[in-house]
Amino acid sequence: MAAVRGTIAFRNLKPPVSDETLQVLDSFGFHTATPVQASTIPLLSTYKDVAVDAATGSGKTLAFLVPMVEILRRLTDPLKAFQVGAVIVSPTRELASQIYHVLGPFLTTLRGVQAMLLVGGTDVTAEVAKLKQTGANVLIGTPGRLYDIMERVTALDFKNLEVLILDEADRLLDMGFQRQLTAILGHLPKQRRTGLFSATQTEAVVELARAGLRNPVRVEVRTQAKAQAADTESFQSKTPSGLTLQYLICEGDEKPSQLVHFLCQHRQNKIILYFMTCACVDYWAIMLPQLESLSGLQAVALHGKMKQAAREKALAMFSGMTAGLLVCTDVAARGLDIPGVDWIIQYDPPQDPNVFVHRVGRTARMGQSGDALVFLLPKEDAYVEFLRIRKVPIEERPKCSSVPNIVSVLRGAAAKDRDIMEKGLRAFVSYIRAYKEHHCTFIFKWKQLEAGLAAMGFGLLQLPSMPELKRNVLSIAGFQPAKGIDVSSIAFKEKAREKQRQKNLANKPPRQPREPEPDRAPKKERKETAEKRRLHQKVEDDEEMNREYRLLKKLKKGTLSESEYEQVMSMPDMQLVEPSSNVDEVQDSTHLNGRGSDSKLSKRFARSTSRSQSKFKNRSVASTSKKRQA
Numbered sequence: 320m321a322a323v324r325g326t327i328a329f330r331n332l333k334p335p336v337s338d339e340t341l342q343v344l345d346s347f348g349f350h351t352a353t354p355v356q357a358s359t360i361p362l363l364s365t366y367k368d369v370a371v372d373a374a375t376g377s378g379k380t381l382a383f384l385v386p387m388v389e390i391l392r393r394l395t396d397p398l399k400a401f402q403v404g405a406v407i408v409s410p411t412r413e414l415a416s417q418i419y420h421v422l423g424p425f426l427t428t429l430r431g432v433q434a435m436l437l438v439g440g441t442d443v444t445a446e447v448a449k450l451k452q453t454g455a456n457v458l459i460g461t462p463g464r465l466y467d468i469m470e471r472v473t474a475l476d477f478k479n480l481e482v483l484i485l486d487e488a489d490r491l492l493d494m495g496f497q498r499q500l501t502a503i504l505g506h507l508p509k510q511r512r513t514g515l516f517s518a519t520q521t522e523a524v525v526e527l528a529r530a531g532l533r534n535p536v537r538v539e540v541r542t543q544a545k546a547q548a549a550d551t552e553s554f555q556s557k558t559p560s561g562l563t564l565q566y567l568i569c570e571g572d573e574k575p576s577q578l579v580h581f582l583c584q585h586r587q588n589k590i591i592l593y594f595m596t597c598a599c600v601d602y603w604a605i606m607l608p609q610l611e612s613l614s615g616l617q618a619v620a621l622h623g624k625m626k627q628a629a630r631e632k633a634l635a636m637f638s639g640m641t642a643g644l645l646v647c648t649d650v651a652a653r654g655l656d657i658p659g660v661d662w663i664i665q666y667d668p669p670q671d672p673n674v675f676v677h678r679v680g681r682t683a684r685m686g687q688s689g690d691a692l693v694f695l696l697p698k699e700d701a702y703v704e705f706l707r708i709r710k711v712p713i714e715e716r717p718k719c720s721s722v723p724n725i726v727s728v729l730r731g732a733a734a735k736d737r738d739i740m741e742k743g744l745r746a747f748v749s750y751i752r753a754y755k756e757h758h759c760t761f762i763f764k765w766k767q768l769e770a771g772l773a774a775m776g777f778g779l780l781q782l783p784s785m786p787e788l789k790r791n792v793l794s795i796a797g798f799q800p801a802k803g804i805d806v807s808s809i810a811f812k813e814k815a816r817e818k819q820r821q822k823n824l825a826n827k828p829p830r831q832p833r834e835p836e837p838d839r840a841p842k843k844e845r846k847e848t849a850e851k852r853r854l855h856q857k858v859e860d861d862e863e864m865n866r867e868y869r870l871l872k873k874l875k876k877g878t879l880s881e882s883e884y885e886q887v888m889s890m891p892d893m894q895l896v897e898p899s900s901n902v903d904e905v906q907d908s909t910h911l912n913g914r915g916s917d918s919k920l921s922k923r924f925a926r927s928t929s930r931s932q933s934k935f936k937n938r939s940v941a942s943t944s945k946k947r948q949a
Contacts (some may be wrong), residue, residue: 327357339428353378355540368513368535370528375518375680387482388425400454405482407459410490412438414654419459432456437464440627462499483513492523562683565716572775575725588661591645595667595753597622602746604646617643623650652677663691729778736812747777771798
């Protein structure tokens with residue numbers, strides 16, 4: 320394992336970096352290599368596979384772009400149009416686009432080498448047509464699109480591939496790209512140099528390294544941070560050394576007020592605000608700038624459900640700001656190098672704890688300083704110790720007690736505009752369901768979530784109809800429905816949308832009354848236990864035997880004729896009139912129906928009596944056996 324501390328000038332690296340590459344680095348303002356660059360560039364440049372584990376914001380992008388360019392520069396035979404010399408795989412479109420634009424100035428120093436960006440959200444047919452016409456030597460893209468292009472464009476020649484880079488490898492696996500990565504590796508020659516870069520080394524990453532790398536050199540670079548409290552020993556931190564981390568504990572209905580108070584204090588800063596879901600981003604991105612205390616705030620939304628063009632526009636807009644707010648999901652948590660970010664705010668902790676260090680890594684990059692704040696509910700305070708165990712130092716930020724009540728403002732805005740009301744409802748529902756997907760369920764206990772307070776924090780006027788609330792799975796204590804407001808009459812501020820809504824309501828067929836369901840027996844009566852069923856069956860059998868026995872006795876005594884007996888036996892439900900109790904009416908058995916002893920009836924009586932006695936005897940023995948076993 321290679322470990323490098325300190326810095327070294329790019330000009331002093333061995334083997335030496337070409338003058339053309341040094342000029343591009345100088346134009347970027349990069350004169351000194353970071354530890355990860357100083358250790359990785361020489362290894363990749365000398366044709367060694369590397370598995371790099373370095374803190375986010377440590378300069379991993381240049382750590383693989385510089386040696387890749389140097390390897391392509393040293394080729395004795397220039398690459399032809401359809402010969403691919405390098406492939407870079409990235410988990411997200413934004414990160415792939417960033418790598419593509421950073422690589423651009425370096426490729427201008429290589430004669431005839433062309434790169435192409437291949438990501439989802441663009442017209443794949445146009446990309447296929449362009450590749451078939453002009454080809455490309457360096458492919459940069461996301462796994463799904465790269466695999467698709469490899470299958471469609473058979474003219475691309477990968478036999479001369481020199482370098483394969485897997486950036487943010489842990490994220491590639493977490494997002495379910497295992498099948499695509501395996502297929503991509505199957506298209507590439509084994510005689511290549513491979514670089515695997517990640518901020519966290521998971522078991523899946525180790526397995527990928529074993530499958531895709533040959534005798535790799537592991538490079539691990541960590542920053543030194545001071546220990547917390549009384550402990551003065553230093554430890555290896557997974558966060559940048561210039562980063563200050565804080566946490567703030569408050570209830571769900573207090574979070575909006577604390578957030579707005581913080582944003583008011585830092586209006587001149589460039590801030591990234593993270594939420595768990597796309598619906599939450601849509602709600603807060605439109606709601607925050609409408610608050611009077613935040614008037615003039617430039618807020619940009621970014622999440623995975625936006626179209627590719629809108630995502631690129633949002634990222635470019637925020638990158639060009641000197642102060643403003645990017646409201647986003649974890650789509651902007653990995654690898655993006657956005658200049659000048661002062662604060663990272665995590666309104667919701669990430670579902671995957673590994674993403675925490677990637678979120679906060681968007682600030683304090685390349686040795687700069689930065690700050691980060693995470694909001695926690697009172698029942699989530701164990702997350703603080705969890706972070707410290709994972710070598711993420713964090714301090715408490717006290718809650719401000721004298722802040723304006725923003726919840727009433729949120730509810731007032733929802734009562735005036737149906738768009739805000741519906742966005743708030745969708746955000747709340749998505750938050751409740753996303754909370755259930757937390758990886759750390761021992762800290763983020765879904766059934767202990769105060770849904771009522773959370774609903775107040777989203778400015779809801781009424782609770783939505785959802786199973787989690789109907790069945791009392793979650794607590795709705797603390798929620799106060801808005802009085803005197805008919806939510807069905809709230810209109811859209813946008814006239815065109817309101818007109819369409821009214822049209823839809825007019826065309827909506829009247830609701831048919833539901834037919835009453837037939838009465839059903841109570842569940843306890845419907846479902847009898849097996850023991851009760853056996854008991855009922857035994858009682859019925861006993862009654863049947865007793866009935867048959869009594870009939871035979873009547874037949875024997877002559878109070879019942881044989882034809883009557885046969886008729887009664889063929890109709891089990893037929894009721895008999897009990898014979899008179901007068902002894903004079905009972906005939907002697909030897910003079911049945913005025914005849915002598917009837918052997919046929921005697922035999923039938925004997926068989927029935929024997930059968931009844933045998934059944935009673937067997938049940939008595941079984942009952943005694945069960946008692947002994949008990």
